[in-house]
Amino acid sequence: NFLASGDGEIVNPTADDGSSDVIFLQQPFKYFGRTYNRIFVNNNGHLTFTEPLSAYNPSLDSGRDIIAPLWTRLDNRRGGTISYREDTSSTVLAQATAAVKRYFPSIPFAATSAFVATWDSVPYYNGGGVATFQVVLAYNVHRSFILIYYGDVAETGLPWQAGFYTVDSINSFTIPASSAPELSSSSNINVTACRSFHVDGSPNLPSNFLPFGNGERVTPRLDNGSSEAIILQQPFKYFGRTYSQIFVNNNGHLTFNEQLSVYIPLLNSGRDIIAPLWTHLDNRHGGTISYREDTSSAVLAQVNAALNQYFPNLPLPFNTTSAFVATWDSVPYSSGEGVVTFQLVLLSNVDHSFILFNYGNIAETRQQWLAHYGTVDFAHSYTCSLLTSSELSSNSNVNINGRWVFQVYNVCDTLNCTRNEVCHFRDGYGCGCLEGQRPNPESFDATEFCSSSTGTISLSRCQLFESYFPPEFLHLNDPNCTGTVEDGRVLFHFDNEGHICGTTLSSNGTHFIYQNSIHSILPTGVITRERWMNITFSCVYPLIQTLSMPKDIQAEQRYKSERLGVFPCPPDLKHGDQEGMENLWTDRNRSSSRPRAAPFLMRPHGSRSLPEARPTNTSSSAYTAARRALAAGCDDVKHGRHRHPTTPPRQPRGAEREYNSLKLPNELTCKPPDCSLRFASAQTGPDSQGADVDTSSLEKSAK
Numbered sequence: 087n088f089l090a091s092g093d094g095e096i097v098n099p100t101a102d103d104g105s106s107d108v109i110f111l112q113q114p115f116k117y118f119g120r121t122y123n124r125i126f127v128n129n130n131g132h133l134t135f136t137e138p139l140s141a142y143n144p145s146l147d148s149g150r151d152i153i154a155p156l157w158t159r160l161d162n163r164r165g166g167t168i169s170y171r172e173d174t175s176s177t178v179l180a181q182a183t184a185a186v187k188r189y190f191p192s193i194p195f196a197a198t199s200a201f202v203a204t205w206d207s208v209p210y211y212n213g214g215g216v217a218t219f220q221v222v223l224a225y226n227v228h229r230s231f232i233l234i235y236y237g238d239v240a241e242t243g244l245p246w247q248a249g250f251y252t253v254d255s256i257n258s259f260t261i262p263a264s265s266a267p268e269l270s271s272s273s274n275i276n277v278t279a280c281r282s283f284h285v286d287g288s289p290n291l292p293s294n295f296l297p298f299g300n301g302e303r304v305t306p307r308l309d310n311g312s313s314e315a316i317i318l319q320q321p322f323k324y325f326g327r328t329y330s331q332i333f334v335n336n337n338g339h340l341t342f343n344e345q346l347s348v349y350i351p352l353l354n355s356g357r358d359i360i361a362p363l364w365t366h367l368d369n370r371h372g373g374t375i376s377y378r379e380d381t382s383s384a385v386l387a388q389v390n391a392a393l394n395q396y397f398p399n400l401p402l403p404f405n406t407t408s409a410f411v412a413t414w415d416s417v418p419y420s421s422g423e424g425v426v427t428f429q430l431v432l433l434s435n436v437d438h439s440f441i442l443f444n445y446g447n448i449a450e451t452r453q454q455w456l457a458h459y460g461t462v463d464f465a466h467s468y469t470c471s472l473l474t475s476s477e478l479s480s481n482s483n484v485n486i487n488g489r490w491v492f493q494v495y496n497v498c499d500t501l502n503c504t505r506n507e508v509c510h511f512r513d514g515y516g517c518g519c520l521e522g523q524r525p526n527p528e529s530f531d532a533t534e535f536c537s538s539s540t541g542t543i544s545l546s547r548c549q550l551f552e553s554y555f556p557p558e559f560l561h562l563n564d565p566n567c568t569g570t571v572e573d574g575r576v577l578f579h580f581d582n583e584g585h586i587c588g589t590t591l592s593s594n595g596t597h598f599i600y601q602n603s604i605h606s607i608l609p610t611g612v613i614t615r616e617r618w619m620n621i622t623f624s625c626v627y628p629l630i631q632t633l634s635m636p637k638d639i640q641a642e643q644r645y646k647s648e649r650l651g652v653f654p655c656p657p658d659l660k661h662g663d664q665e666g667m668e669n670l671w672t673d674r675n676r677s678s679s680r681p682r683a684a685p686f687l688m689r690p691h692g693s694r695s696l697p698e699a700r701p702t703n704t705s706s707s708a709y710t711a712a713r714r715a716l717a718a719g720c721d722d723v724k725h726g727r728h729r730h731p732t733t734p735p736r737q738p739r740g741a742e743r744e745y746n747s748l749k750l751p752n753e754l755t756c757k758p759p760d761c762s763l764r765f766a767s768a769q770t771g772p773d774s775q776g777a778d779v780d781t782s783s784l785e786k787s788a789k
Contacts, residue, residue, distance in 0.1 A: 087235045087277070087279060087280055088204070088220050088235050088237065089173075089178060089181060089182075089200075089202050089220065089222060089235075091169065091171075091204070092171055092173050092175065092178060092202070093171075093175075094171045094172075094173075095169045095170070095171045096169060096170055096171060097167055097168065097169045098127060098129055098162065098167075098168040098169065098170070100162050100163045101129065101162075101163070102129075102161060102163060102211075103129060103130060103140035103141075103142055103159075104128075104129045104140070104162075105126050105127065105128045105129060105138035105139065105140065106126055106127040106128075106138070106170065108124050108125075108126060108138075109124060109125050109126065109127065109170065109172075110123060110124050111123055111124060111125060111172060111199070111201065112172055112174070112199065113172075113174075113198060113199040113225070113226075113227070114227075114304075114307075115135075115201070115223055115225055115230060116225065116227075116228070116229075116230045116286040116287070116288075116374065117135065117151055117230060117252075117285055117286070117287070118151070118252050118256070118257045118285060118286070118287035119286075119287040119288070119372045119373070119416060119425075120151065120253075120287075120372055121307070121372065121373075121374065122135040122136075122151075125201065126138045126139070127168065127170045127203045128140070129160055129161075129162055129168055129208075130142045130157060130158065130159055130160055131154060131155060131156040131157045131158055131160055131205065131217075131219075132152055132153065132154035132155075132157050133152065133153040133154075133203065133221065133223075134150060134151070134152055135150075135151050136150065136151070139152070142157075142158065142159035142160075142211070143159075143245055144157035144158065144245055144246060144247035145247075146247055146249055146250075146251040146258060146260060147251060147255060147258070148251065149253060149255075150251070150253050151251070151252050151253050152250065152251050153221060153223075153232060153250045153285075154247060154248060154249060154250065154251075155205075155219050155220075155221045155234045155236075155248060156205070156217055156219050156236075156239070156246060156248050156266070156269065157246060157247045157248065158210065158217075158242065158244050158245065158246035158247075158266075159210065159211035159212075159244050160205065160208045160209065160210060160211065160217065161208070161209055161210070161211045162208050162209075164209045164213070165207065165208070165209050165216070166205065166206055166207040166208035166209060166216060167204075167206050167207075167208070168203075168204070168205050168206075168208060169203070169204050169206070170201070170202065170203040170204070171201075171202055172199060172200070172201050172202075173199075173200045173201075173202055174198070174199055174200070178200050178202075179196075179197045179198065179199075179200060182197040182200045182222060182224035182233070183195065183196050183197045183224070185224070185233055185282070186224055186231050186233075186282070189275045189277075189282040190231070190282070190284060193229065193284070194297045194298060195226070195229050195231070196226060196300060197224045197225065197226060198225070198226040198227070198302075199224075199225055199226070200222055200223065200224050200225075201222070201223040202220065202221075202222050202223075203220065203221050204219075204220045205217060205218065205219050205220070206218055207238075210240070210242045210244055211244065212242070212243065212244060214240060214241070214242050214243060214244075215240025215241065215242065216238065216240055217238070217239045217240060217242075217266070218236075218237035218238050218239065219234065219235065219236045219237060219239065219269075220234070220235045220237075221233070221234050221235075222234075222235070225286070226298070226302065227298075227302050227303070227304045227374050227376050228286065228288065228298045228302065228374060228376065228413075228415055229284075229286050229288070229298070230284075230285050230286035231282060231283065231284055231285065231286075232250065232281075232282065232283045232285050233280070233281075233282050234248075234280070234281040234282070235279060235280055236269045236270040236279040236280075236281075237270065237279070238270065239266050239267050239269050239270050240266070240267065241265060241266060241267050242266055246266050247260065248260070248261040248263070248269060249261050250283065250285065257285075257287065259283065261274075261281060287416075288415060288416055291413075291415070291427075291429075291446065292427070292444070292445075292446040292447075292488060294444050294445075294446075294486060294487070294488045294489045295413070295429050295444045295446065296380075296385055296388065296389070296409070296411050296429065296431060296444075298376070298413070299378055299380050299382060299385065299411070300378070300382075301378045301379075301380075302376045302377070302378045303376060303377055303378065304374055304375065304376045305334055305336055305369070305375040305376070305377070307369050307370050308336065308369075308370070309336075309368055309370060309420070310336065310337060310347035310348075310349055310366075311335075311336045311347070311369075312333050312334065312335045312336060312345035312346065312347065313333055313334040313335075313345075313377065314333075315331045315332075315333060316331060316332050316333065316334065316377065316379075317330065317331050318330050318331060318332060318379060318408075318410065319379055319381070319408055320379075320406075320407060320408035320434065321434070322410065322432050322434045322439060323434050323439045323495055324342070324358055324360075324439060324461075324494055324495075325358075325461050325465070325466045325494060325495060325496055326495075326496045326499065327342075327358065329342040329358075332410065332432075333345050333346070334375065334377045334412045335347070336367055336368075336369055336375055336417075337349040337364060337365065337366060337367050338361055338362060338363040338364045338365055338367055338414065338426075338428075339359055339360065339361035339362075339364050340359070340360045340361075340412065340430060340432075341357060341358070341359055342357075342358050343357065343358070346359070349364075349365065349366035349367075349420070350366075350454055351364040351365065351454055351455060351456030351458070352456075353456070353458065353460070353467070353469065354460065354464055354467075355460060356462060357460075357462050358460070358461050358462050359458075359459065359460055360430065360432075360441055360459045360494075361456060361457065361458045361459065362428050362429070362430045362443040362445075362457060363414070363426060363428050363445075363448070363455060363456075363457055363475065363478070364455065364456040364457070364458065365419065365451065365453050365454065365455035365456070365475070366419065366420035366421070366453055367414070367417045367418070367419060367420060367426065368417075368418055368419070368420040369417050369418075371418045371422075372416060372417070372418050372425065373414070373415055373416040373417035373418060373425060374413075374415050374416075374417070375412070375413070375414050375415075375417060376412070376413050376415070377410070377411065377412040377413070378410075378411055379408055379409070379410050379411075380408070380409045380410075380411055381407060381408050381409075385409055385411075386406060386407065386408075386409060389406065389409050389431065389433055389442075390403075390404060390405055390406060392442075392491075393406075393433065393440055393491070396484045396491050397440075397493075399556070399558040399559070400438065404433075404435065404438060404440075405435060406433045406434060406435050407435070408434075409431055409432070409433055410431070410432040411429065411430075411431050412429065412430045413427075413428075413429045413430075414426060414427060414428050414429070415427055416447075419449065419451050419453055420453070421451065421452065421453055423449055423450065423451045423452065423453070424449025424450065424451065425447070425449055426447070426448050426449060426475075427445075427446035427447050427448070428443065428444060428445045428446060428448065428478070429442075429443075429444040429445075429446075430442070430443060430444075431444070437495070437500050438493070438495055438500070439493070439494045439495045440491060440492065440493055440494065441459065441491070441492050441494050442489065442490070442491050443457065443478075443489070443490040443491075443492075444488060444489055445478040445479040445488040445489075445490075446479065446488065447479065448475050448476050448478050448479050449475075449476065450474055450475065450476050451475055455475045456469065457469065457470035457472075457475075457478055457490075458470070459492065459494065466494070466496075468492060470490065478490075497509075497515040498515060501515065501516065501517050502571075503517035503574075504517070504573060504574040506519075506520060506523075506548070506574055507519065507520065507547065507548045507574055508520055508521075512551065512552070512554065516551040516556055517547055517548055517551055517574070518548050518551050518552055519546075519548035519549060519551075519552055520548075523548070526546075526549060527549070527552075527553045530545040530546050530549045530550055530553070530621075531545065531546040531549055532544070532545050532621070532623075533575075534623055534625075536600075536625035536626075539581060539582045539600065540579070540580070540581040540582075540625075541579070541580050541581075541589070541600055541602065541623070541624075541625045542577060542578070542579045542580075543577070543578050543604070543621075543623045544572075544575040544576060544577045544578075545569075545575065545576045545578075545604075545621075546574070546575065546576075547571060547574050547575060547576050548574065550576060555606055555619055557569050557571055557576045559606050559607045560576065560578075560604055560605065560606055560607075560619065561604070561605055561607070562578055562580065562587040562588055562589075562602050562603065562604060562605070563587060563588025563589070563590075563602055563603055563605070564586075564587040564588040565605075565607075566587075567580070567585070567587035567588070569604075578602075578604055580600075580602055587602060588602060589601065589602045590602070593629070595629075596628065596629055597626050597627060597628050597629060598626075598627055598629060599624050599625070599626050599627075600624060600625040600626075601622065601623070601624045601625075602622070602623060602624075603620055603621060603622045603623070604619060604620070604621040604623075605618075605619060605620055606618045606619040606620075
């Protein structure tokens with residue numbers, strides 16, 4: 087269970103009660119809120135941070151920060167070796183990370199350094215046997231763990247103790263074992279001869295924070311210090327200016343052009359600045375200030391989902407490919423009044439930029455402080471107006487305690503207002519009407535266009551905005567059918583090509599009507615003071631058209647019939663039965679005035695047309711007016727085809743007939759027709775040869 091020896095292993099001097107020289111850590115170690123850049127390995131089985139320790143009589147409450155895997159009197163002059171190294175190899179870091187995740191699965195962790203000290207077969211001072219054990223400090227900039235592994239540990243009559251202790255006596259632990267050999271057969275993590283402890287002293291980050299991630303870097307431990315210039319992989323847009331670098335300043339703010347050491351907050355600092363908590367902080371006395379640019383899919387999915395929840399009416403869902411995260415974790419005030427934990431997140435894409443302030447534990451302070459953002463031209467700024475700094479953790483502008491979210495781009499640049507509009511604020515930014523224009527809140531300057539089964543209505547965007555109706559809050563009967571903006575107009579459209587949008591179809595006997603409505607998104611709740619809209623618009627088409635036929639009608643065969651005329655709706659035309667309507671023949675080839683039928687009203691096999699008329703020398707034909715009744719309740723008209731010989735007057739050169747071009751959908755159920763409306767039927771037969779026919783009676787209106 088030990089980590090194997092590695093490159094750079096250094097052996098302690100062989101000396102009674104000896105110690106290593108001071109060991110400077112490449113990466114500081116955080117121990118219960120205190121951060122150490124150096125460490126000592128002492129021969130008598132313990133590690134200290136501020137000075138070497140030769141004491142061999144164990145006393146964990148010694149008033150110092152100490153880690154003691156086995157504190158007793160050992161003598162490496164008689165044998166064995168005591169060695170150490172700071173290891174950043176990928177193999178060792180992977181082992182340390184896996185061990186910590188196995189023992190502490192609920193804490194996100196990835197080791198970036200491991201300090202390993204090993205006592206290998208070192209004899210007790212009295213010569214009663216040897217002890218073999220190893221201590222590993224596995225840590226990153228925020229999290230620290232101790233792993234202790236025991237090998238062969240002989241019994242001894244010398245005093246001994248194992249555990250850890252802190253200088254303030256707040257945190258300590260003594261391993262409960264009745265004898266030294268028992269250390270090799272017990273555990274606190276169900277792995278024999280292993281012990282593990284979480285020792286950074288920091289609680290897990292609050293739930294409203296983004297977790298620590300890979301590539302986290304720490305600012306220098308300096309009073310009024312700052313990071314070096316951080317080059318951003320994805321530039322950040324801030325109120326019309328685009329930045330490719332950023333500085334994280336220890337006193338609770340970010341700047342773009344230069345470092346800033348000022349700790350007294352200024353409302354108008356004359357620079358672009360983002361300050362989640364601008365006050366005098368001192369990371370020399372504890373805590374860490376870290377930052378990273380994160381492109382991991384887990385973090386991006388989390389921030390994109392949050393932004394789209396907070397701003398649901400963006401023209402397109404927000405999607406960023408990078409998040410810059412800076413975290414102040416348990417950093418003390420310079421006055422020593424307490425510590426603060428907060429986080430700043432920068433998010434940006436082509437059109438939009440946002441900042442998130444996340445607040446954890448914020449202690450009260452008498453220092454001056456400010457939670458704020460501002461711009462170099464003073465055009466944009468915001469200041470959290472709270473009485474005390476601790477209130478930042480219990481308040482919000484997005485209904486999540488401790489989280490504040492702000493748009494930090496020029497909204498007017500994204501609205502594309504026309505020259506007849508002006509961008510201004512009215513419960514939010516939008517394109518309003520120029521001064522002097524007279525809004526019409528009744529119709530919003532509506533314009534409607536109808537063609538076949540297509541309907542479009544456009545409204546004035548500025549008039550809608552002046553009446554507190556942003557275009558993104560409006561939709562048709564189907565809430566998924568929202569408007570589009572073109573040249574200052576908001577257009578709503580329906581058709582039958584997969585864009586019906588809740589359109590209804592009805593008939594009043596003489597016309598068929600497509601109808602839809604524009605609605606506003608209503609807030610939830612029974613009672614509301616919000617304004618709402620319901621504008622209904624229709625496209626109306628007549629059921630009846632007139633067609634002129636320039637040629638005479640000549641029957642070519644006996645017992646052929648043509649049904650001419652129109653009726654509003656046959657009584658037997660029910661769901662799925664359109665036979666009656668299909669028998670209303672139409673002459674497509676001879677009509678230039680017939681309106682095109684609505685696409686979703688057409689039957690797959692189309693409409694039927696009249697037989698082609700041919701000139702003839704026949705001097706007479708027999709025509710009879712008749713109607714095949716399709717309705718119950720029309721007892722005076724018989725069903726079927728009938729032959730009624732007649733001798734009509736001379737046939738005119740032209741004949742007009744009325745026809746119906748509408749194919750009703752199967753969903754319609756027709757009302758009983760008025761049986762006073764008759765269809766005319768022209769019938770030929772053997773008794774009607776040579777008769778002239780007066781077809782003027784066929785010109786009749788079904789209106």
